[in-house]
Amino acid sequence: MKKMEITTRTFAMTAAIGSILIIATLILNTIWTSKQTVSATEEAVSSVSSFYLEAMADRRAKTITNLISNNFDQMEKALIIFEDERIETQDDLRDLIGKTKSLLSLSRFALVDEDNIVYTQYTTYTGGSRHEFLSKEVMDEHVISTVYLYGSSKQLCLAFQTPGLKVMGKPFKACFVQIDIKDIVDLLAFDDEGRTHFAIYSKNGGNLSDTDLGPVIGEKNILNVTKGIVPDDEWERFRDDFANEAAGNLMLSSAEGGAETLSYVPIEGTGWEMVVLIRESVIQDQIQAVSEKNLMFSRYQILFALIAMIVFAGVLLLQLRAISRNRLEAERENSRTFRSMANTDSMTGDRNKHAYSEFEIFTNLRIRENEVANLAVIICDINGLKYVNDTLGHAAGDKLIKDASAMICECFTHGSVFRIGGDEFAVILQGKGYDTREKDIEDFNRRVEENLKNGGVVISLGHSALTKDDDQLRDVFERADQMMYERKKELKAMGAKTRD
Amino acid sequence: MKEKRRKILLVVLVPAAALAVAVCLCIFPFAGPAKDDGKDILTAEGTGGSEELSGAGADAAVRGAVDFDHELDSYVPLKDHYNFYFTYKTVHPWWDAVALGMEEAQRQFLDKGITVTYEYMAPNAASAADQTERLFKAEEGNYDVIGVDVADEQVISPLLDKMVDDGYKVMTFSSSDAANGCKRIAYVGNTHNYEDGAELTEALCEKLGYKGKVAILVGSFGAPCHEDRAQGAKDTIDKYPDMEIVATEYDMDSVHLAYELTKQILKDHPDLAGIVCCNMSNPVGAARAVTELKSSAVIVGMDHDREALHYLNDGVIYCLGVQDCYSIGFHTIQVAVKIADGNLPGELFEEKTNVTTTVIYQKDAALMLELLYGDAS
Numbered sequence: 001m002k003k004m005e006i007t008t009r010t011f012a013m014t015a016a017i018g019s020i021l022i023i024a025t026l027i028l029n030t031i032w033t034s035k036q037t038v039s040a041t042e043e044a045v046s047s048v049s050s051f052y053l054e055a056m057a058d059r060r061a062k063t064i065t066n067l068i069s070n071n072f073d074q075m076e077k078a079l080i081i082f083e084d085e086r087i088e089t090q091d092d093l094r095d096l097i098g099k100t101k102s103l104l105s106l107s108r109f110a111l112v113d114e115d116n117i118v119y120t121q122y123t124t125y126t127g128g129s130r131h132e133f134l135s136k137e138v139m140d141e142h143v144i145s146t147v148y149l150y151g152s153s154k155q156l157c158l159a160f161q162t163p164g165l166k167v168m169g170k171p172f173k174a175c176f177v178q179i180d181i182k183d184i185v186d187l188l189a190f191d192d193e194g195r196t197h198f199a200i201y202s203k204n205g206g207n208l209s210d211t212d213l214g215p216v217i218g219e220k221n222i223l224n225v226t227k228g229i230v231p232d233d234e235w236e237r238f239r240d241d242f243a244n245e246a247a248g249n250l251m252l253s254s255a256e257g258g259a260e261t262l263s264y265v266p267i268e269g270t271g272w273e274m275v276v277l278i279r280e281s282v283i284q285d286q287i288q289a290v291s292e293k294n295l296m297f298s299r300y301q302i303l304f305a306l307i308a309m310i311v312f313a314g315v316l317l318l319q320l321r322a323i324s325r326n327r328l329e330a331e332r333e334n335s336r337t338f339r340s341m342a343n344t345d346s347m348t349g350d351r352n353k354h355a356y357s358e359f360e361i362f363t364n365l366r367i368r369e370n371e372v373a374n375l376a377v378i379i380c381d382i383n384g385l386k387y388v389n390d391t392l393g394h395a396a397g398d399k400l401i402k403d404a405s406a407m408i409c410e411c412f413t414h415g416s417v418f419r420i421g422g423d424e425f426a427v428i429l430q431g432k433g434y435d436t437r438e439k440d441i442e443d444f445n446r447r448v449e450e451n452l453k454n455g456g457v458v459i460s461l462g463h464s465a466l467t468k469d470d471d472q473l474r475d476v477f478e479r480a481d482q483m484m485y486e487r488k489k490e491l492k493a494m495g496a497k498t499r500d
Numbered sequence: 501m502k503e504k505r506r507k508i509l510l511v512v513l514v515p516a517a518a519l520a521v522a523v524c525l526c527i528f529p530f531a532g533p534a535k536d537d538g539k540d541i542l543t544a545e546g547t548g549g550s551e552e553l554s555g556a557g558a559d560a561a562v563r564g565a566v567d568f569d570h571e572l573d574s575y576v577p578l579k580d581h582y583n584f585y586f587t588y589k590t591v592h593p594w595w596d597a598v599a600l601g602m603e604e605a606q607r608q609f610l611d612k613g614i615t616v617t618y619e620y621m622a623p624n625a626a627s628a629a630d631q632t633e634r635l636f637k638a639e640e641g642n643y644d645v646i647g648v649d650v651a652d653e654q655v656i657s658p659l660l661d662k663m664v665d666d667g668y669k670v671m672t673f674s675s676s677d678a679a680n681g682c683k684r685i686a687y688v689g690n691t692h693n694y695e696d697g698a699e700l701t702e703a704l705c706e707k708l709g710y711k712g713k714v715a716i717l718v719g720s721f722g723a724p725c726h727e728d729r730a731q732g733a734k735d736t737i738d739k740y741p742d743m744e745i746v747a748t749e750y751d752m753d754s755v756h757l758a759y760e761l762t763k764q765i766l767k768d769h770p771d772l773a774g775i776v777c778c779n780m781s782n783p784v785g786a787a788r789a790v791t792e793l794k795s796s797a798v799i800v801g802m803d804h805d806r807e808a809l810h811y812l813n814d815g816v817i818y819c820l821g822v823q824d825c826y827s828i829g830f831h832t833i834q835v836a837v838k839i840a841d842g843n844l845p846g847e848l849f850e851e852k853t854n855v856t857t858t859v860i861y862q863k864d865a866a867l868m869l870e871l872l873y874g875d876a877s
Binding site for chain 2 (some may be wrong): 043094117122123124125126129130148149150151153154206208212260320321324
């Protein structure tokens with residue numbers, strides 16, 4: 001099975017696709033989570049505001065109910081005092097009323113005789129027209145009524161029958177207290193930094209407490225104000241709830257998209273409705289902190305992922321770059337090696353004929369461009385190589401070649417040495433090598449003649465320098481080659497072995 | 501190589517850039533629910549606000565019709581306890597309003613450590629005889645001052661003179677003073693009943709174009725305030741030749757009687773153009789009858805009965821003359837204290853402390869209901 005090769009391209013594609021998938025997943029997850037959070041927050045706000053308000057309204061209603069109950073209890077206790085005391089004059093009665101009020105903390109406590117004359121601590125007056133419960137022929141046992149005093153002061157009147165009570169020899173039929181609704185409001189108010197509003201309303205929507213129910217309803221009649229604001233069916237339900245002393249909730253939507261929730265609860269026995277209002281924004285503010293925290297975590301999550309992605313991308317990038325560089329370097333090295341192998345004579349380490357051919361082509365171009373000034377070619381030919389190969393073997397022959405190469409390279413340190421044949425070398429001299437060629441050649445030839453005597457390598461050398469008339473390197477080569485042959489003859493005459 | 505590197509860079513940078521864009525899109529739209537900056541305005545608010553502004557300027561007279569803002573003057577009472585007896589014409593909400601002013605003065609005196617006790621009594625129906633009896637009984641009580649809202653000046657005034665001669669400190673208050681020359685020490689209340697009747701009737705005449713038949717419901721027979729208003733009404737109508745008084749009836753301060761009388765008048769005079777009502781009860785009775793019989797008769801009347809104000813709001817009653825009962829009550833106690841200390845009219849108080857009457861119309865009804873009863877609905 002063919003092994004799949006992982007290339008850089010594959011790696012990059014994988015990284016890219018992986019990144020995109022991760023990003024897409026992250027984005028979708030974030031969008032979904034955020035939407036869920038917002039939706040859940042809104043739901044929570046509605047639920048909480050309704051629940052919160054219902055509880056608040058109920059608590060306040062119960063406070064009033066308890067107040068009423070306490071007052072009735074206190075009045076019953078007061079009656080016991082009156083029944084036990086001997087009261088003969090109006091002054092006695094007034095004194096006792098005053099003491100009873102203080103003792104039992106009763107507001108405006110009064111007794112009513114059978115002629116509807118009302119006795120308070122300081123005043124005695126005909127009360128038939130002033131107190132509605134006295135206008136009835138038969139009074140209920142317990143009476144809870146709202147009194148609208150001239151001057152818009154409103155009071156809660158709690159009265160009950162006192163059959164059998166005789167004071168100053170006269171039968172008394174009732175006692176009552178009147179509690180200013182403002183005092184009730186003070187009892188219900190607490191500092192919540194204006195987050196909620198409450199008010200007490202009569203059945204027809206009239207504001208009894210004179211408290212502000214928010215910027216829209218204010219102190220106005222709640223039924224009149226809400227009529228144009230909420231849907232008709234909801235308003236009718238609201239109106240009917242008020243008329244029937246029922247509890248409920250009402251949502252008010254503002255033109256600017258905000259919302260207010262009001263919750264109403266009947267106050268037992270009074271015909272009143274306790275209404276509490278909160279702007280949903282208040283609840284939202286409370287919950288906002290929580291949802292903002294969640295959103296902040298999401299943002300951090302995203303930010304972290306982004307940073308992680310960037311870091312990951314950066315690391316990938318660096319790694320890819322390193323990989324690329326390494327491969328590039330490796331290829332260069334290979335290229336150099338191959339090039340080197342292609343242009344190097346494996347035996348001597350000198351450049352080979354191929355390299356000389358490349359050099360020749362390159363130099364010819366330069367000669368044509370007149371870019372070459374000082375250039376000399378030296379042709380060296382090993383004397384007696386064949387003889388050595390034939391008599392001493394190829395190993396000896398190879399050694400001879402190597403020695404020749406070494407000698408050439410040693411003498412022409414600043415030249416480029418090419419092995420262009422089995423026993424033939426070319427040396428290109430330029431620059432310093434060109435300048436010192438005369439001496440180097442002389443030294444070389446001297447050494448050759450010495451070698452001739454001591455059995456060392458004998459090399460025939462010919463040389464030529466580039467002239468203005470030369471069109472190509474070959475011209476120089478041939479002159480050098482020619483000289484080399486002359487020298488070979490000369491060396492042969494001296495006793496050097498030759499091919500022949 | 502360079503090409504390869506470029507491709508690799510592209511492949512990595514593009515997703516990174518896409519991620520950055522996605523992050524921006526994700527973060528900013530989800531900055532949390534918009535905060536409610538508390539400035540939400542429902543559609544009704546602007547209307548209410550502008551009405552209030554324009555109403556405040558135009559309704560100053562209405563707001564001033566009844567003055568609930570009183571403080572005791574700088575007079576320092578000589579005693580720390582006073583006991584008074586007050587009797588008035590009949591058990592009726594008008595005098596209940598006066599009582600509230602009295603109670604406020606009483607409360608303020610109490611804050612200063614001065615106890616003011618009093619009896620505030622009346623029969624169920626106006627009766628000079630009943631009032632006489634009450635005054636006799638009051639003489640037997642230990643009262644610093646005796647105050648009377650005179651039921652019948654002819655009957656009561658001599659009695660008051662005798663009481664003063666016998667050393668009692670006597671004052672009159674609220675709706676009716678004694679006869680001119682009576683020895684009562686001072687009066688606190690309406691001193692312009694005749695003018696009130698005339699003003700109301702003048703408004704009616706103008707409304708009717710100075711022609712048509714008019715009936716007068718007086719109130720209690722002999723009650724000075726009612727009689728004076730009725731006289732003012734008569735004298736006003738007499739000015740206009742095309743106007744005629746076709747009926748003058750006494751309802752004795754009874755809403756029901758006023759209702760019955762009005763029905764009868766309307767039956768007798770189906771073309772009745774207007775009705776002048778001289779007290780607090782008869783505008784209510786008249787309005788009920790006019791509504792029931794679907795008459796177009798224009799009603800003018802007195803005072804601040806809640807039902808009457810609703811009829812005014814609905815246009816059944818044309819105008820009402822509202823008296824400042826609260827101020828009457830407050831000043832009555834204040835003056836009574838000074839009288840009890842032996843003071844006579846002069847620098848400390850006037851012989852007749854006048855209280856205003858303000859004529860209000862349909863446009864003023866809602867505000868008056870709000871001011872007096874806390875609700876216009």
